[in-house]
Amino acid sequence: MRKKRSLTEAIALVDANNFYASCEQSINPHLRNKPVVILSNNDGCIIARSPEARALKIKMGIPYFKVKERLNRLGVAVLSSNYSLYGDMSKRLMNLLKDYSEEIEIYSIDEAFVSVSRPENKNLHPWARKLRSLIYQNLGITLTIGIGENKVRAKIANNLAKNIDTSAGIFDLVRIENENNYLRGIPVHKVWGIGKQTSNWLQSKGIKNAEELRDMDENEIIRKLGIIGKRLQLELKGNKCLPIEKIKKQKKEIQISRSFGKPITKLEDLTQALAIYAIKASAKMRSQKLKSSAITVFARTSHYSTHSYQKSAYKKLINATDNTNTILKIVIALSKEIYNPEYKLSKAGVLMQDLTNNQYLQHSIINYESQENLKRSINLMTTIDSLNKKFNNKAITWAITKRSQEWAMKRNSLSFTSTTDIKKIPNIMT
Amino acid sequence: MLSSDLSLKKVKIPLLSDSISAGFPSPADDHTEENIDLNEYLISNxxxxxxxxxxxxxxxxxxxxxxxxxxxxxxxxxxxxxxxxxxxxxxxxxxxxxxxxxxxxxxxxxxxxxxxxxxxxxxxxxxxxxxxxxxxxx
Incomplete structure (x- = not known):
């Protein structure tokens, strides 16, 4: 038995259970206690299930058409994904978590690492129980909370909280006596940071679970995995190596890509789709104060197609830009380069690359755009962005988007309820 | 227009709106405070x-x-x-x-x-x- 260190700070991995389904159930009472599944873009596959749907043994990731009849027969509610709802609920969740912790690293739409000080009596269960009931009352979302000395062990604790029925959604890996038994139950590929290849290598060395990984020969790990492997092992032993990253690393590129609801064969459809993505990508860059100096567009046929095709085109810019007009001109020109009338295209996208923070560009020496023009374009974009912000992206757009979009994403079962659009807020019958 | 991201979507109703064409600065300039924000007034959580x-x-x-x-x-x-x-x-x-x-x-x-x-x-x-x-x- 290893000795417990005296600790002042703990790390918890907090995540929401069945997040997408919970968001829907939270604002729609008809869905409470009922089996609910959420479909991916284009209503392709099942990407989320409520616990009731899980109990019916409906599989994750399965194509919708394969189970459509069965879902119907079982009375399962089927919804298209409603990302503006999930995004809003995620923002609310993260803001509440911020109030309940010292530091927070938002890890994904529904999970975050938080740091908290361990109280005098070292018991964090009251904190975790309070947080769980607060989030349930405020958002109707159930949390799982795993507590450890560091991120790797918090992740393991979260895994244990999910799999041990008596845990009530909370597991503190620091406050248990027979830690080895628990670590033995964690397969090595479930340890945070162990990918498939590493897992295969470890298996071949006879390392099957977290306990064996923790006690493995340090030199062997370093030889194969370098410093990253060493850090991981140190964290498994209870040392803290990976800090909470409060600020997300700056993005290296912004990509907007979608599968089409219907395959595209005409150039004008491809150009229109890419133009819409370019408008979105430009606005996204401006909201993050980024400018791009290289643009790539790409298109491809379906992975299942026997007559397959894939092409991309690229343009480097002299001056980094975030101006939609400039970007649109380039993307429209590039779309002609990747178009091929012989293929049914099922997906396309634009990538904004070589991103730089735009405050450093104002003083660039090589700047071919006149200051006057630059100022005018900045003003125009700022006006468009603020109007769109005010009117839910419906105020101003470019004419090219207005032609009918026959290729657009299929979302037949879209849940029409919203928490951010006044026209779609839930109705309440008195 | 109303959303959870309240800090970003303020409904601005100016408390004082002065439009003086030229010449003298408004004597009220130093006293203009801020806009009434209904979100702030109505929503505490x-x-x-x-x-x-x-x-x-x-x-x-x-x-x-x-x-x-x-x-x-x-x-x-x-x-x-x-x-x-x-x-x-x-x-x-x-x-x-x-x-x-x-x-x-x-x-x-x-x-x-x-x-x-x-x-x-x-x-x-x-x-x-x-x-x-x-x-x-x-």
Missing amino acids: PCSTFFLRVKGDSMINSGIKDNDLIIVDKSLTAKPGNIIIAMIDGEFTIKRLCIKNNELCLKAENYNYPDFSFKNHIDIQIWGVVIYSIHSYL
């Missing part, structure tokens, strides 16, 4: 506040009318006397929380509607507390 649209007339005596916009704070614990949103048998409803004969019940504010007693319904849950209703007089 933005993370747990939701908007709902009322359909029906069962709350008419309390001043909540058909098509009004109501603001609900889920972080508040409901007390008797509060107007609340409840889920009864899988439906949202808006009622006043009351105590009658030592038991909690939900009361409509319209004599044509019956009261709901908690013990007669298996699946009854309080969703949130109504903090404001917004009615248009146009």
Whole structure:
């Protein structure tokens, strides 16, 4: 038995259970206690299930058409994904978590690492129980909370909280006596940071679970995995190596890509789709104060197609830009380069690359755009962005988007309820 | 236009609007403060506040009318006397929380509607507390 260190700070991995389904159930009472599944873009596959749907043994990731009849027969509610709802609920969740912790690293739409000080009596269960009931009352979302000395062990604790029925959604890996038994139950590929290849290598060395990984020969790990492997092992032993990253690393590129609801064969459809993505990508860059100096567009046929095709085109810019007009001109020109009338295209996208923070560009020496023009374009974009912000992206757009979009994403079962659009807020019958 | 991201979507109503064409600076310039922000005034817990649209007339005596916009704070614990949103048998409803004969019940504010007693319904849950209703007089 290893000795417990005296600790002042703990790390918890907090995540929401069945997040997408919970968001829907939270604002729609008809869905409470009922089996609910959420479909991916284009209503392709099942990407989320409520616990009731899980109990019916409906599989994750399965194509919708394969189970459509069965879902119907079982009375399962089927919804298209409603990302503006999930995004809003995620923002609310993260803001509440911020109030309940010292530091927070938002890890994904529904999970975050938080740091908290361990109280005098070292018991964090009251904190975790309070947080769980607060989030349930405020958002109707159930949390799982795993507590450890560091991120790797918090992740393991979260895994244990999910799999041990008596845990009530909370597991503190620091406050248990027979830690080895628990670590033995964690397969090595479930340890945070162990990918498939590493897992295969470890298996071949006879390392099957977290306990064996923790006690493995340090030199062997370093030889194969370098410093990253060493850090991981140190964290498994209870040392803290990976800090909470409060600020997300700056993005290296912004990509907007979608599968089409219907395959595209005409150039004008491809150009229109890419133009819409370019408008979105430009606005996204401006909201993050980024400018791009290289643009790539790409298109491809379906992975299942026997007559397959894939092409991309690229343009480097002299001056980094975030101006939609400039970007649109380039993307429209590039779309002609990747178009091929012989293929049914099922997906396309634009990538904004070589991103730089735009405050450093104002003083660039090589700047071919006149200051006057630059100022005018900045003003125009700022006006468009603020109007769109005010009117839910419906105020101003470019004419090219207005032609009918026959290729657009299929979302037949879209849940029409919203928490951010006044026209779609839930109705309440008195 | 209203959203949880309240800091980003302020409805700006200028307190003072001065438009002096030229010449002298406004003597009020130094005293202009800020805009009235209704979100700030109406909402103290933005993370747990939701908007709902009322359909029906069962709350008419309390001043909540058909098509009004109501603001609900889920972080508040409901007390008797509060107007609340409840889920009864899988439906949202808006009622006043009351105590009658030592038991909690939900009361409509319209004599044509019956009261709901908690013990007669298996699946009854309080969703949130109504903090404001917004009615248009146009």
